[in-house]
Amino acid sequence: MSLLITMLGENMVDGEVKKKKKKKKNKKRNMPTADDDLVEEPEQDQELVDAEAAKIYKPAMSADERFRLAMENFRKERVFNAITSQILSTYFTFGGMDPNQAASLHTNNNDIDIEVDFIYVVSAFLSSFLISSSGWYDAEYFTTAPKVVVGFLRYLLLKRVVPEYDDDLRKAIEIAQQAKVEAPKCQKFNNSFPDSFNETCSILYVRDFEYDVAGIRVATEVELRGKEIRHMRVVAVEPMDSALPKAKSVESTGESLGTEQQEQESIVVPYSRVSLAKLPIGWGGDTTTTTTTQATTTDAEEERVTIFVESELASYLDIGTVVWGTFFTLSNGVVFARPLGAHPSFFVEQDETNIDD
Known part of the structure; x- marks a missing residue:
């Protein structure tokens, strides 16, 4: 009896039982970071992946609509910091895809299809732009930018967002993988x-x-x-x-x-x-x-x-x-x-x- 009173006493305030607050689950705890390129992601049943992807990125949608929706979802499904957010926004803008337009995808009638040259955009963004025009000097940008790009391109590939561009995506990913090694070296050389x-x-x-x-x-x-x-x-x-x-x-x-x-x-x-x-x-x-x-x-x-x-x-x-x-x-x-x-x-x-x- 005394043990029960003691236990209750610890949770009583002014004679009323104090309710324990439930801890809110951190939804982002298990989410990958924006610079996690998921290269070692476990193998999945491709038919199951394609079926799930088709529910979101419907084949009836234009490639432009699917791509813009993927831009929106990628941000929701990753954890970003100031640097990775800046890199991704700049990458989208560089490729001619304004990230601000993604939010209005379902409210505006946009019949314009935008073709993205994945290979050119990745090559130019991670070479001439990143090294000479970005205005970024911190070494973290040069190690992180290729990872963010690889992560997004792999997302497009794995989610079957634009299957008509799969071959180009694979080549673009290969280039971005090279950039993970080469871009930081170039930055170190240029700084010295x-x-x-x-x-x-x-x-x-x-x-x-x-x-x-x-x-x-x-x-x-x-x-x-x-x-x-x-x-x-x-x-x-x-x-x-x-x-x-x-x-x-x-x-x-x-x-x-x-x-x-x-x-x-x-x-x-x-x-x-x-x-x-x-x-x-x-x-x-x-x-x-x-x-x-x-x-x-x-x-x-x-x-x-x-x-x-x-x-x-x-x-x-x-x-x-x-x-x-x-x-x-x-x-x-x-x-x-x-x-x-x-x-x-x-x-x-x-x-x-x-x-x-």
């Missing part, structure tokens, strides 16, 4: 280039840069002979047997240093030879190729150049990486670059009309 060698060459031989170069001996017998602005593709990265001195920052050099003192204050760092194949002037990428077929020209047909890049930075350049920059040739045959930006191997130049500035 130019290295000491290419920076110093720019200061010494390019008059566009005006710095105090006291303390650096200029080899007067070497002069600037050529300049090219173009795309090139990485075809080889070979570590050098010997290292090059990393000169002290020329901007902070206040007075001329003797050769011996300068050598003592230099840091020797390993460099690599990066061999580049020139791509045609005006080249803007080709979505009809894949990483296994991109290098279609033979050695005899390719015009190649070699630049020197600090080995730490060169490690971010994979075979097939596309670089764009200004390449200068000295009278002794040495080529240096500034500026120089790396893009994924599936690089496609974005259509400037896709996104307003």
Whole structure:
């Protein structure tokens, strides 16, 4: 009896039994995050999946209607944060599908079908736009964006949203999977280039840069002979047997240093030879190729150049990486670059009309 009174007493307030509050179930607890690409999703009965999908994405609906409905449902079925939400909205807008129109899908009579070129949109969004035009600098964007894109494309494929585009979706997913590896590497390279060698060459031989170069001996017998602005593709990265001195920052050099003192204050760092194949002037990428077929020209047909890049930075350049920059040739045959930006191997130049500035 005393035990019962004690138990009741713990739940009584002013002589009334206090009701225990029921815990609300968190509906989002078991939902995947927006950057979960579900690559390891367990196999499902395809006929059952197709039957369930047909109830939502009815074949009688236009591809445009099904796609817009999928945009809406994908957001409902995933957990988003500020970054993943921004990435997905930007991706939709880039592809010509305004996410704000999805909410009015059932209230407006929209008979316009919009064809989405999945391969182009993914290639351009995760290469030229992400690297050069997005304005995103945080490394998280470059690791997360490909995952968000893979997740959405796999959603379209698994839910049978637009089965008429299944082949294109699979190719687009393959490209986005590559981006998970290549985009973060390109961002790291671009954040750290130019290295000491290419920076110093720019200061010494390019008059566009005006710095105090006291303390650096200029080899007067070497002069600037050529300049090219173009795309090139990485075809080889070979570590050098010997290292090059990393000169002290020329901007902070206040007075001329003797050769011996300068050598003592230099840091020797390993460099690599990066061999580049020139791509045609005006080249803007080709979505009809894949990483296994991109290098279609033979050695005899390719015009190649070699630049020197600090080995730490060169490690971010994979075979097939596309670089764009200004390449200068000295009278002794040495080529240096500034500026120089790396893009994924599936690089496609974005259509400037896709996104307003």
